[in-house]
Amino acid sequence: xxxxxxxxxxxxxxxxxxxxxxxxxxxxxxxxxxxxxxxxxxxxxxxxxxxxxxxxxxxxxxxxxxxxxxxxxxxxxxxxxxxxxxxxxxxxxxxxxxxxxxxxxxxxxxxxxxxxxxxxxxxxxxxxxxxxxxxxxxxxxxxxxxxxxxxxxxxxxxxxxxxxxxxxxxxxxxxxxxxxxxxxxxxxxxxxxxxxxxxxxxxxxxxxxxxxxxxxxxxxxxxxxxxxxxxxxxxxxxxxxxxxxxxxxxxxxxxxxxxxxxxxxxxxxxxxxxxxxxxxxxxxxxxxxxxxxxxxxxxxxxxxxxxxxxxxxxxxxxxxxxxxxxxxxxxxxxxx
Amino acid sequence: xxxxxxxxxxxxxxxxxxxxxxxxxxxxxxxxxxxxxxxxxxxxxxxxxxxxxxxxxxxxxxxxxxxxxxxxxxxxxxxxxxxxxxxxxxxxxxxxxxxxxxxxxxxxxxxxxxxxxxxxxxxxxxxxxxxxxxxxxxxxxxxxxxxxxxxxxxxxxxxxxxxxxxxxxxxxxxxxxxxxxxxxxxxxxxxxxxxxxxxxxxxxxxxxxxxxxxxxxxxxxxxxxxxxxxxxxxxxxxxxxxxxxxxxxxxxxxxxxxxxxxxxxxxxxxxxxxxxxxxxxxxxxxxxxxxxxxxxx
Numbered sequence: 001x002x003x004x005x006x007x008x009x010x011x012x013x014x015x016x017x018x019x020x021x022x023x024x025x026x027x028x029x030x031x032x033x034x035x036x037x038x039x040x041x042x043x044x045x046x047x048x049x050x051x052x053x054x055x056x057x058x059x060x061x062x063x064x065x066x067x068x069x070x071x072x073x074x075x076x077x078x079x080x081x082x083x084x085x086x087x088x089x090x091x092x093x094x095x096x097x098x099x100x101x102x103x104x105x106x107x108x109x110x111x112x113x114x115x116x117x118x119x120x121x122x123x124x125x126x127x128x129x130x131x132x133x134x135x136x137x138x139x140x141x142x143x144x145x146x147x148x149x150x151x152x153x154x155x156x157x158x159x160x161x162x163x164x165x166x167x168x169x170x171x172x173x174x175x176x177x178x179x180x181x182x183x184x185x186x187x188x189x190x191x192x193x194x195x196x197x198x199x200x201x202x203x204x205x206x207x208x209x210x211x212x213x214x215x216x217x218x219x220x221x222x223x224x225x226x227x228x229x230x231x232x233x234x235x236x237x238x239x240x241x242x243x244x245x246x247x248x249x250x251x252x253x254x255x256x257x258x259x260x261x262x263x264x265x266x267x268x269x270x271x272x273x274x275x276x277x278x279x280x281x282x283x284x285x286x287x288x289x290x291x292x293x294x295x296x297x298x299x300x301x302x303x304x305x306x307x308x309x310x311x312x313x314x315x316x317x318x319x320x321x322x323x324x325x326x327x328x329x330x331x332x333x334x335x336x
Numbered sequence: 337x338x339x340x341x342x343x344x345x346x347x348x349x350x351x352x353x354x355x356x357x358x359x360x361x362x363x364x365x366x367x368x369x370x371x372x373x374x375x376x377x378x379x380x381x382x383x384x385x386x387x388x389x390x391x392x393x394x395x396x397x398x399x400x401x402x403x404x405x406x407x408x409x410x411x412x413x414x415x416x417x418x419x420x421x422x423x424x425x426x427x428x429x430x431x432x433x434x435x436x437x438x439x440x441x442x443x444x445x446x447x448x449x450x451x452x453x454x455x456x457x458x459x460x461x462x463x464x465x466x467x468x469x470x471x472x473x474x475x476x477x478x479x480x481x482x483x484x485x486x487x488x489x490x491x492x493x494x495x496x497x498x499x500x501x502x503x504x505x506x507x508x509x510x511x512x513x514x515x516x517x518x519x520x521x522x523x524x525x526x527x528x529x530x531x532x533x534x535x536x537x538x539x540x541x542x543x544x545x546x547x548x549x550x551x552x553x554x555x556x557x558x559x560x561x562x563x564x565x566x567x568x569x570x571x572x573x574x575x576x577x578x579x580x581x582x583x584x585x586x587x588x589x590x591x592x593x594x595x596x597x598x599x600x601x602x603x604x605x606x607x608x609x610x611x612x613x614x615x616x617x618x619x620x621x622x623x624x625x626x627x628x629x630x631x632x633x
Contacts, residue, residue: 068455071484098458124434143508181626330508
């Protein structure tokens, strides 16, 4: 099983390689990818440096092109594909039909990974993308239960990659308009969910108000641990309940360490660590834990769940998790 | 320009649904989308019931399209989808690429629903080659965006959701069941209790979301009726009303009247209005946040 790690900049990329990543994914410094934050991502020159460095280490490097080209500006996305091909990158992570088509026609040897933003969750959708564009792999949205992942893996015409760790998107990715409903910008159009320029914190007595484009999405005690403010992790009241609740999800992170054996048995080819927006230290710590976990399982599957390292791994991961709480998310049926 | 009625996105009792579509049959609405598009666990109406309603509407002179699920996870849902696509009589609204795949396999034309990501002309042209007859614009896109995409007259029809609560997201989790301390597997179809979804407000009482099972909608009702004249000029073929109550039939019916008058007189007025007692929004259409209210001249 491949360990696929995020690289928001060259320092994170080096951390990932140093800590044992098999592959890294990264994006260009513009809105061609859904982590378009200031200070993140790679210029074409840095991308070349990153590609050379990664491949010199014998590891793989994938370019994330997971937004949808804007009318009249399509050429910027096509140029990014041309660049990845020219640099000899190992795969493209793409969601948009026209980009899949372009890449498939111009660079049939460049492997295509269907981005999670394409929301492909079933055999029909995977068959469509496989037959139309010969995709090699799909990144599964975080909406399937473990049983559904297993069922799909048995019949899938392409390799499966799943999210193993990181921020938890609770909606079918690529089809969530909550961010643009409140801010006008979404991952699909503006290149990020809940853009920082719309976030504002304000103290009011003993409380901290979290505002997203002036919409109050949470009110918390000053000393409460808060995650990054997104609409789906806010506290709201309903028509039949006055006390504020996390109606959709509380600030938690996904952690599938305990599912690793099942994911391996299902034939998942790649475990993805989320977090291109996180620090090199996060990348280093998380990569190291997952490297050890995968190696421990590979060396002796029977001993994995009783490994003495388990508590240490869990502790390390919890520390870097949102709200320091982790969940199995949709993999676990009762979460649903 | 035609008026369409989108699929009923809420879980109503069977008798209510039947009464609703009887009333639709008696209306002037020419195009009706019908079917369960949100959750396969809702079993008030079975596939056979929907087919009967579709036939009844067809006999009343309506063009009927079967709407399909937006989120298809379990193999059983995929099997059900195959049955729907291969019904032999009605085309489907594909709300997931699986339906596109199956329609193409059966060489059937289809409508591409708003939950499939279509953000540029090149992608739409690809889907047209796969059999797309009409495309429903994703809800977060704007007038300016659409103008650019259909500037050159496309070989497919264009539909815009113009009135109703906006479907914003789909999840594996059922938020209505969770609110009632139930899990999805033992949900008791509790969404039946909320005929327009469960209203969620901020802690400042600002209406924000509407929880409809696994679907999250806008709390505010989109209203683009005053933009119909602009849409006609742009070349939009269909204006969709997404129903949340029987009143929506009246709204859609009034629009059919108004458009007939407009096409004769080249002047558009909405006609008698129905008050839905809800906040409104239209921001997306004007390139703003979806919940914004853009003042129109």
